Amino acid sequence: MVGQLIQSGLLEITYPDGTTRTYGDGTGAPAALAIRTRGALRQLCLQPELALGEGYMDQTIDIGGNAELEAVLRVLIRNRDPKRFPAYLRLVERMRFMLRGIVQRNNADSSRANVAHHYDISDDLYRLMLDEDMQYSCAYFGGPDVTLAEAQAAKKRHIAEKLLIEPGMRVLDIGCGWGGMALTLARDYGARVTGVTLSQNQLATARARAAQAGLSDRIDFRLMDYRDLSESFDRIVSVGMLEHVGVPHYGDYFSKVADLLDSDGVALVHTIGRVAPPITQSRWITKYIFPGGYVPSLSELLDPLERSGLWQADIEVWRLHYARTLRCWRNNFDANLDTVRGWYDDRFIRMWRYYLTVCIMAFEDQEQCVYHLQLAHKRDTVPLTRDYLYAPRCQLKPDHGGAVAVSRSAMTRR
Structure with missing residues (x-):
């Protein structure tokens, strides 16, 4: 063979x-x-x-x-x-x-169990592997000498600019993780953020971080399924969550985003994806790392996205950024092995190293990338070129709540 x-x-x-x-x-x-x-x-x-x-x-x-x-x-x-x-x-x-349409039916209970399998093992493990902001998604490396922390900050800034956030806007963070994106949008852009997660660990950490930063009045972290939300939001962001939705629920996901997004709103979905036809998910990854997870091909997302009625304002493709991110994580993991051995046995250590390494290979040698789907109800809500993402930062000014936010009043959007 x-x-x-x-x-x-x-x-x-x-x-x-x-x-x-x-x-x-x-x-x-x-x-x-x-x-x-x-x-x-x-x-x-x-x-x-x-x-x-x-x-x-x-x-x-x-x-x-x-x-x-x-x-x-x-x-x-x-x-x-x-x-x-x-x-x-x-x-x-x-x-x-x-059979993937049957296997990947993630109801509220199974979704909660799948999230707990991976994210509720220990915040301490993620703290030593990730950057200080605990960003557990692809970073954005602007050059060869950029550090992981700098690249993660650049990722958040790039996403925030795509969202065109104004002070006081209501922002929904679907799958908010340990709260880093929500903290950034509230602190640096003056947004009022609602973050939802199914992880008990992440919820506790995110709330503690918001309180420590003095932002509890601007950020509402909730333990709930995004499908149970009913409010309206000016902006919606979802980073690294679509991979957990499953093929049968893509229509539900994009329809819910459309329902929750204000008529003049903008949404940004950051997800791992494939630039080739769909294939089966790795059995090893499904069993040991991400039960219920799946990396979609763009072709699988377009039909439910089109049926949602949302405009695809922009689709950006990130290549090799995640491979470099994963190498940083593996270096941090290996540099702290003595500490990790105090928490886990050698089998877990080999499992985690295999996970990080096989994911590096997926981005370096397979058809895997990161997609940025910028969505809106109207064709002209977002500027017609990407110039606004790279223009000099507008003057910072405090909003009525005292937070420092970016003013775009001088920008021409059409």
């Missing part, structure tokens, strides 16, 4: 009986792994993608450190041609793809 799959590159495999074989055409950087047990070998034949991750976690498959793991994953990804899969694997993948 490996000989049929690996056509390019160089992959060396040591089998449980000690035999070592080499696959590929010998080009590129060499990659090597060792399969320690016959059980791991059997699982690799039956469900290779899941078995590779589990074998790495359980050490029944030995790959080595980050560089070695990247090399193996890169060879496998670059040779991933479903046409060369054995017939039974093609059938399984086809069935999984056809």
Whole structure:
């Protein structure tokens, strides 16, 4: 099976009986792994993608450190041609793809459980891995020497500029995380923000941060499903949440955004996506990291988006920014391993390193990107060019509540 799959590159495999074989055409950087047990070998034949991750976690498959793991994953990804899969694997993948509409039905209870699986493990783990603002989404790197903190601040600024926020505007943050975006919009732009999350940990941290910043009167963090909201908002922002919605609910999601958005409003959806046709979600990622999660292709979003009645004011594509973000996170994780070992066992550490590394590879070697969907009810709510995003910042002035916000009164929007 490996000989049929690996056509390019160089992959060396040591089998449980000690035999070592080499696959590929010998080009590129060499990659090597060792399969320690016959059980791991059997699982690799039956469900290779899941078995590779589990074998790495359980050490029944030995790959080595980050560089070695990247090399193996890169060879496998670059040779991933479903046409060369054995017939039974093609059938399984086809069935999984056809059933995704059933598997991904995320009601309120399942959505809450899925969120808790990933986000409620420990705020401390995320604090040591992320930037100080705890931004757990793609950063925006403006140059080679930009730090993670600077790139995350640039991401928030870029989003805020796209939202065209004026002081006092009512802003909804769907999937507000630990509150960093809401804090920025309230503190720096004078907005009044409602943030919703399904994570108990994130809610507690976000509320504590708002209180510490003296912004509790301008930010309302709630533990609730966005589908239960009924107010109207001038602006809506959603960063890294659409990946948890699921294919059957894209229509519900965009229709709800349209219903909640004021007639003159602007929405900005920041999401991981694919620039290629849809495929099945990674079984390993679904089982261990993001149950209920799915990375949509743009084609899957356009039909429900069109039916929502919203204008697609702008669609921006970020390439490789997330790979660089993930590398920063993995560096921070590795730099704090002594601390992490006090909280988790070695299997968890290998799981988390595999998660970060396989995601890096997805953005560097697969058709994965980040989309910015800027939406509005009216075609002329947003400026007709992107010049406003890069023009010199207008003079800052305090709004009636004392917060410092950006004034755009001198800007021409049409």
